[in-house]
Amino acid sequence: MITVDEARARLLQLVTRGPVEKVPVAQAAGRVLGADVTATRDQPPFAASSMDGYAVHSDEVERHAMFKIIGEAAAGKRFSGSVQPGQAVRIFTGAPMPAGADFVVIQEDVSRKGDVITITETPGTKSNVRPAGVDFTVGTKLSAPRLLMPADIALLAAMNIAQVPVTRKPVVALIATGDELVMPGEDPGPEQIIASNTFGLRAMLQADGAEVRMLPIARDTEASLRTAFGLAAGADLVVTVGGASVGDHDLVAPVAEALGLERSFYKIRMRPGKPLMAGRMGDAAMVGLPGNPVSALVCGHLFLRPMVRRMLGLDPGPPPPKNAALAAPIGGNGAREHYMRAHVQDGRITIFDNQDSSLLSVLAASNALVVRPPDDPARAAGDMVSYLAI
Amino acid sequence: MITVDEARARLLQLVTRGPVEKVPVAQAAGRVLGADVTATRDQPPFAASSMDGYAVHSDEVERHAMFKIIGEAAAGKRFSGSVQPGQAVRIFTGAPMPAGADFVVIQEDVSRKGDVITITETPGTKSNVRPAGVDFTVGTKLSAPRLLMPADIALLAAMNIAQVPVTRKPVVALIATGDELVMPGEDPGPEQIIASNTFGLRAMLQADGAEVRMLPIARDTEASLRTAFGLAAGADLVVTVGGASVGDHDLVAPVAEALGLERSFYKIRMRPGKPLMAGRMGDAAMVGLPGNPVSALVCGHLFLRPMVRRMLGLDPGPPPPKNAALAAPIGGNGAREHYMRAHVQDGRITIFDNQDSSLLSVLAASNALVVRPPDDPARAAGDMVSYLAI
Numbered sequence: 001m002i003t004v005d006e007a008r009a010r011l012l013q014l015v016t017r018g019p020v021e022k023v024p025v026a027q028a029a030g031r032v033l034g035a036d037v038t039a040t041r042d043q044p045p046f047a048a049s050s051m052d053g054y055a056v057h058s059d060e061v062e063r064h065a066m067f068k069i070i071g072e073a074a075a076g077k078r079f080s081g082s083v084q085p086g087q088a089v090r091i092f093t094g095a096p097m098p099a100g101a102d103f104v105v106i107q108e109d110v111s112r113k114g115d116v117i118t119i120t121e122t123p124g125t126k127s128n129v130r131p132a133g134v135d136f137t138v139g140t141k142l143s144a145p146r147l148l149m150p151a152d153i154a155l156l157a158a159m160n161i162a163q164v165p166v167t168r169k170p171v172v173a174l175i176a177t178g179d180e181l182v183m184p185g186e187d188p189g190p191e192q193i194i195a196s197n198t199f200g201l202r203a204m205l206q207a208d209g210a211e212v213r214m215l216p217i218a219r220d221t222e223a224s225l226r227t228a229f230g231l232a233a234g235a236d237l238v239v240t241v242g243g244a245s246v247g248d249h250d251l252v253a254p255v256a257e258a259l260g261l262e263r264s265f266y267k268i269r270m271r272p273g274k275p276l277m278a279g280r281m282g283d284a285a286m287v288g289l290p291g292n293p294v295s296a297l298v299c300g301h302l303f304l305r306p307m308v309r310r311m312l313g314l315d316p317g318p319p320p321p322k323n324a325a326l327a328a329p330i331g332g333n334g335a336r337e338h339y340m341r342a343h344v345q346d347g348r349i350t351i352f353d354n355q356d357s358s359l360l361s362v363l364a365a366s367n368a369l370v371v372r373p374p375d376d377p378a379r380a381a382g383d384m385v386s387y388l389a390i
Numbered sequence: 391m392i393t394v395d396e397a398r399a400r401l402l403q404l405v406t407r408g409p410v411e412k413v414p415v416a417q418a419a420g421r422v423l424g425a426d427v428t429a430t431r432d433q434p435p436f437a438a439s440s441m442d443g444y445a446v447h448s449d450e451v452e453r454h455a456m457f458k459i460i461g462e463a464a465a466g467k468r469f470s471g472s473v474q475p476g477q478a479v480r481i482f483t484g485a486p487m488p489a490g491a492d493f494v495v496i497q498e499d500v501s502r503k504g505d506v507i508t509i510t511e512t513p514g515t516k517s518n519v520r521p522a523g524v525d526f527t528v529g530t531k532l533s534a535p536r537l538l539m540p541a542d543i544a545l546l547a548a549m550n551i552a553q554v555p556v557t558r559k560p561v562v563a564l565i566a567t568g569d570e571l572v573m574p575g576e577d578p579g580p581e582q583i584i585a586s587n588t589f590g591l592r593a594m595l596q597a598d599g600a601e602v603r604m605l606p607i608a609r610d611t612e613a614s615l616r617t618a619f620g621l622a623a624g625a626d627l628v629v630t631v632g633g634a635s636v637g638d639h640d641l642v643a644p645v646a647e648a649l650g651l652e653r654s655f656y657k658i659r660m661r662p663g664k665p666l667m668a669g670r671m672g673d674a675a676m677v678g679l680p681g682n683p684v685s686a687l688v689c690g691h692l693f694l695r696p697m698v699r700r701m702l703g704l705d706p707g708p709p710p711p712k713n714a715a716l717a718a719p720i721g722g723n724g725a726r727e728h729y730m731r732a733h734v735q736d737g738r739i740t741i742f743d744n745q746d747s748s749l750l751s752v753l754a755a756s757n758a759l760v761v762r763p764p765d766d767p768a769r770a771a772g773d774m775v776s777y778l779a780i
Contacts, residue, residue, distance in 0.1 A: 025574050026604070029593030043750075044583065050748065052635065074610070074639050076570030078581045092639055094570060094681065096581055135749050142754075150597070150690075151754040151780075154590025154683055158583070158750050162575030180466030180484060184415050185552030191468045191486055193434065193548070200544025203419030207540070214416070220464070245442065249464050249482055291484065293544055300540070358440065359525050360433075360548050364532075364541040390541075 001269040004302065004337050008316075010264050011278055011303050014285035015237065017313040018170055022163040029153050030209060031166035032312040033146040039159040042133035046096040049073070051128040054088040054110060054117055055101035063122045069115045073098055088117060097129055104128035145313035169211040170311035172304075173235035173284075174198040175228045177218040177243035177252060178291065196360065197241045197289075197296040204300050208308045210237075218243075225255040229281075236311060238284045239304065242291025245275045252288050253277055261286055269374065271338045272357035273299040292357040298339050298369065301390055321371055321386035324349035329380050338372040341365075342387060349387060366390065391659040394692065394727050398706075400654050401668055401693050404675035405627065407703040408560055412553040419543050420599060421556035422702040423536040429549040432523035436486040439463070441518040444478040444500060444507055445491035453512045459505045463488055478507055487519055494518035535703035559601040560701035562694075563625035563674075564588040565618045567608040567633035567642060568681065586750065587631045587679075587686040594690050598698045600627075608633075615645040619671075626701060628674050629694065632681025635665045642678050643667055651676055659764065661728045662747035663689040682747040688729050688759065691780055711761055711776035714739035719770050728762040731755075732777060739777060756780065 002010070020034035049055065056067055067088035073079040075094035083089055083100035091097070091104055106128060109121040136159065145167070146152065156164055181195040182188045195217055202212045213235060218228035220243060232238040243252040256279075257263070263279040272295035277288035287304065289296045306316035327350040330340075341362050342351045351370055352362045368387040379385065392400070410424035439445065446457055457478035463469040465484035473479055473490035481487070481494055496518060499511040526549065535557070536542065546554055571585040572578045585607055592602045603625060608618035610633060622628040633642040646669075647653070653669040662685035667678035677694065679686045696706035717740040720730075731752050732741045741760055742752045758777040769775065 025589060026592065029596065041578070044748070045578075045580065050746070075568050076581050076610075093635065094568070094583075130746065130748055134744075134746070136751050140751065148593075149754070150590045150594035151687055151750065151756070153593040154586040154687060155750040155754045157574045157589040158586035158683065160574055160576075160578065160584045178465050178484070184547045184550055186550075188431070188435075188550065190435065191466050193484075194550045196544040196548035199415060199547040200540045202416065203538075203543040204540035206419065220466075245483065248480075293548065297541055297544060354524075356440070356520065356524070358434070358520055360541065360545040361526050361530065364539070364545045366541070 001267045001274070002265055004268060004270050007265065007268045007276065008303060008306055011285075011287065011307055012310050012316055014264060014278060014280055015170075015307050015311050018168040018236065018311050020165045021168045022165055025153060025156050025162055025164050028148050028156065028164040028166055029150065031148050031164070032209065032314055033142065033144040033148055033165065034167040034313065035144050035165040037142050037156065037159070037161050037165065039136045039138055039140040041160060042137045043135040043158055044130055044132055047132050048130045049091045049093060049095050049097060049104045049128060050130050051104050051106045052092050053104045053106040053128065055083060055091040055098055055104050056088045057083060057085065057101055058103035058127065060085065061103050061105060061119065061123050063119055065119045067117050069117060071098075102127060102129060147314060167312045169209055170236045170308055171213060171234065172205050172210045172237045172239060172308070173213045173215055173232035174201055175215045175218050175232065175238070175240045177220065177225065177228075177240055179220045181217050183217065197291070197293050200293070200297050201239065201241070201300050201304065204297070205304060205308055208305050209312050210308045220249045220251060222251055222255050225251055226259070229256065229259055232284070235284050237304075237307060238281060238286045240288045241296050244277045244288030244290060256281060256286060256288070269336045271334075271336045273302070273339075274336065276303070293360045294341070294357040294363050297363060301369070301388065302339070318388060321388055323384045323386055324368075326351070326379055326381050326383050326385055330378065332378045333372040333374065333376040335374050337374055339369040339388070340372060342368045342370045344368040344387060344389075349385065391657045391664070392655055394658060394660050397655065397658045397666065398693060398696060401675070401677065401697055402700050402706055404654060404668060404670055405560075405697050405701050408558040408626065408701050410555045411558045412555050415543060415546050415552055415554050418538050418546065418554040418556055419540065421538055421554070422599065422704055423532065423534040423538055423555065424557040424703065425534050425555040427532050427546065427549070427551050427555065429526045429528055429530045431550060432527045433525040433548055434520055434522060437522050438520045439481045439483060439485050439487060439494045439518060440520050441494055441496045442482050443494045443496040443518065445473060445481040445488055445494050446478045447473060447475065447491055448493035448517065450475065451493050451495060451509065451513050453509055456506055456508045459507060461488075492517060492519060537704060557702045559599055560626045560698055561603060561624065562595050562600045562627045562629060562698070563603045563605055563622035564591055565605045565608050565622065565628065565630045567610065567615065567630055569610045571607050573607065587681070587683050590683070590687050591629065591631070591690045591694065594687070595694060595698055598695050599702050600698045610639045610641060612641055612645050615641055616649070619646065619649055622674070625674050627694075627697060628671060628676045630678045631686050634667045634678030634680060646671060646676060646678070659726045661724070661726045663692070664726065666693070683750045684731070684747040684753050687753060691759070691778065692729070708778060711778055713774045713776055714758075716741070716769055716771050716773050716775055720768065722768045723762040723764065723766040725764050727764055729759040729778070730762060732758045732760045734758040734777060739775065
């Protein structure tokens with residue numbers, strides 16, 4: 001058995017960053033910039049007024065100074081003439097500054113009679129002019145990789161980058177395995193349960209930017225597993241859930257090996273999630289997750305999400321653990337790193353009593369996994385522990 | 391002018407929680423549970439083995455005890471008989487416990503010869519049996535409202551809630567206004583710039599769960615604005631960007647009022663974002679945002695996101711501010727609450743020098759807004775300040 005860190009390192013070696021595709025800027029939010037982009041224009045493209053007021057030459061700006069209004073400049077409508085001494089142009093926010101003017105007296109500091117204005121207040125030194133290119137200029141770069149946030153989308157739009165190069169979404173195929181499973185909405189028999197792990201994993205990995213293909217449930221037969229693996233063709237990452245242990249009905253490993261799996265490792269020194277299997281299978285990475293729901297979803301957080309992030313070109317993470325004070329004492333840990341379901345609020349963390357790896361209700365009530373190192377001794381209430389936010 | 395908190399309170403009064411619709415569980419991730427749901431089954435539906443091993447009666451479990459194997463139970467395949475004294479059933483993880491058995495000896499603790507097993511290790515007291523209903527039982531409730539996370543999706547699937555009641559996505563119509571604007575991908579004239587604010591706002595509000603309609607750019611004419619407002623019909627929230635000030639070309643307020651806007655307020659004592667206008671307009675809430683990109687997007691964070699959350703039935707927020715130490719001294723603040731673009735890392739926060747509200751490049755480089763109260767005095771490096779993560 002290997003450690004969690006070693007397992008993650010080996011899993012990350014199984015995947016590489018995907019190719020770059022172009023998408024419209026309106027669809028680029030939440031995607032990862034796949035190549036550097038550079039502005040092909042200046043913003044603003046001209047010196048522009050930042051206020052509503054009167055454009056004049058700064059040399060003439062003083063209280064009681066009078067100007068004749070010779071025209072108007074609005075956003076999108078430049079004043080085509082030139083401002084001479086004693087002249088002003090009525091100007092609005094965002095409008096290009098007219099030639100000959102370098103100062104905007106705000107309208108609140110002026111009295112106007114017909115075509116003449118008088119400065120009535122002592123103007124400040126602020127010119128109320130935005131220089132051309134103050135936001136960005138031709139060649140200003142936005143560097144890849146970068147998870148594109150709302151402000152980035154606005155910036156790309158302003159740069160007129162209508163088609164944005166982004167890393168292709170990695171394709172993850174999910175295969176639930178087990179004779180006992182039926183799909184939500186079906187009427188389960190008395191010995192059946194509803195497939196749930198793949199639904200949770202799908203939500204998790206889609207939110208991280210993967211394209212998730214949910215394949216039909218594979219039964220505990222070689223033929224059914226072969227069908228499912230066949231349907232996974234073209235995926236970057238094939239994930240099975242269940243059937244990866246060593247029980248007589250655990251056929252994932254033998255079938256995957258018959259189909260060419262080069263196993264990287266099997267079993268991790270952790271709870272939950274010990275019987276995890278991984279390798280390369282043709283052009284895809286393959287991960288066999290344990291079938292208990294909490295095991296599968298915790299392994300999703302710890303391993304699949306970093307793999308998706310690596311395929312997107314992002315720092316794979318996981319983010320560094322945070323710290324909180326235990327709300328109640330906790331016994332010593334065993335030999336495996338333990339990721340305990342917990343709820344953290346206002347810096348205090350409560351570890352749930354029942355850590356059985358089948359309990360989705362407990363996982364759904366959790367917002368943290370307390371990370372207990374191997375052989376961590378008993379801890380008292382108030383002791384600080386590390387946790388991962390989930 | 392009113393304060394930011396008062397503005398937010400008034401804006402939240404303009405919207406209400408939307409109706410509930412049902413969506414397939416596979417599409418419910420990131421949606422908000424709109425009504426309580428209750429399980430209609432027990433999980434597990436039967437006492438189940440949590441390990442691979444042999445099901446026996448606990449009274450007989452001791453080192454060197456021998457058992458005759460009378461059958462097998464696998465996940466989805468119950469052993470139909472009953473286990474008598476001296477008998478065992480081969481059992482696999484997740485399988486229903488056979489009648490007469492209440493203990494699973496794990497396979498590692500047993501030696502097997504033909505149909506007979508002998509317990510070779512001293513078994514622990516752990517039965518390795520999951521009681522029926524240990525995860526949830528008929529009637530276990532998941533309470534609304536609740537933003538549905540991956541583990542919730544798995545839990546809903548396990549409960550066989552194939553159709554999930556969620557709050558309808560609020561419909562937000564975005565109208566960029568201005569004669570100077572062209573869409574990304576167009577070839578702007580020398581006095582034109584690219585519409586960018588609505589692209590950033592769309593990304594922001596979609597991520598929060600809104601359905602965003604991007605309407606055609608409205609020009610600075612009454613007719614064009616009327617057309618745009620007409621296209622916004624049916625939206626829960628209509629947002630204009632630009633044209634809401636009091637310049638001669640700022641027609642949003644008069645046109646909206648002609649169309650029935652009941653104004654709630656105009657102007658907020660804040661930087662950036664002072665000239666914000668809001669009210670009710672027919673069946674919709676209406677917000678007129680200022681046109682500077684940073685103003686529009688900061689107002690999106692501070693006001694539109696809470697409105698969307700309120701319409702989804704969630705706590706509108708915003709989340710409580712965090713604290714960080716100033717990396718460099720900062721001068722005193724003026725009379726308006728100031729949301730300064732900043733970057734926080736490892737507890738230290740750097741406020742960008744240029745806080746002009748036109749600078750998308752600065753906003754895109756920011757991950758925080760430092761909140762300066764009105765008349766906040768100058769602060770030294772190392773002083774703690776409040777910020778909102780963005």
